[in-house]
Amino acid sequence: MRHHLILRVSTKLLAGAIMLFAFYVQFHGDYSPGGGFQAGVILAVAFVLYGLVYGLEAAQEVLPRRVVHRMMALGVLVYAGTGVVSLLSGYAYLDYNALNPGMPEKGQEAGILLVEGGVGITVAGVMISVYYAFAGRPPRISDEEW
């Protein structure tokens, strides 16, 4: 696919901006619409776009399969682990007051940041893995047939 010059150049320009936007959506979710689910998908889109234009191998050089597979599980572990931390501090499961007993509203803020982070990691990992799994199968339709 050496011939898609405009696509290749604009992808290079856009990929970084898309990732930055994903992190904005992730960390600004406390103040504006957004959060882990949306941010994870947008982060995945950056890699999907890169893979579509530069080929699957190039995308997997940046983010190998085993890393995204571990991301899927890591996010769930971060989320569930936050609950275990509050459980071990003597609070109810997923009660974020445990993270800062002196100032519960700060603890809530930290807990929400953690679990939203877990959501984002899992969603991004699943979306990228699913894309890798689909794109990794040998296609039956040649490039010219579209």
Added chain:
Amino acid sequence: MIETGINIALFSMLVVTALVAVRLRHLFGVVMLAGAFSLLSALLLVTLDAADVAFTEAAVGAGISTVLMLGTLALTSRREKIPSHRPWLPLVVVLVTGAAIIYGTLDMPDFGAPDSPAQTGVAAEYIARSPHEIGIPNIVTAVLASYRGYDTLGEVGVVFTAGVGVLLLLGGLRARRRRGRPDGPDGEEG
């Protein structure tokens, strides 16, 4: 008044997109129309002030789903086969189901009615309590991640399970299995 106009315009475009997608046999066009359908749904959700849901619909429905359907298309066929049977029975089933659903909506409270169950339940409590209980201004995030943290943990579990399911079905875990068991078949069983 202007909102009614926007709603009518969006819904008409939604119906036209759906009808064209059903009639079209060229599947690449159908996938593109499905993406347009998601984008129009996202716009409708914006007019309902559900920015979070609209965001997700635009990112997942119009973005990722379109790419995955294109990936599926590359693995199967570009054109839909002409069906061998007449579509009358499915049409009747769809019409009856649709009529039943519309009949069901007649019982629903008006949009934005103050006495609807959605307004009289826990929502008022969340709005009253979250500003001083939780140190973030976005009540949607506070409800999603804190008050309803169990639900969201379940949702993440669902996303994880779906991802694992796709990997098992499509053989995305093949490389690892081959390394562990050099003489086995490459991940197609099970």
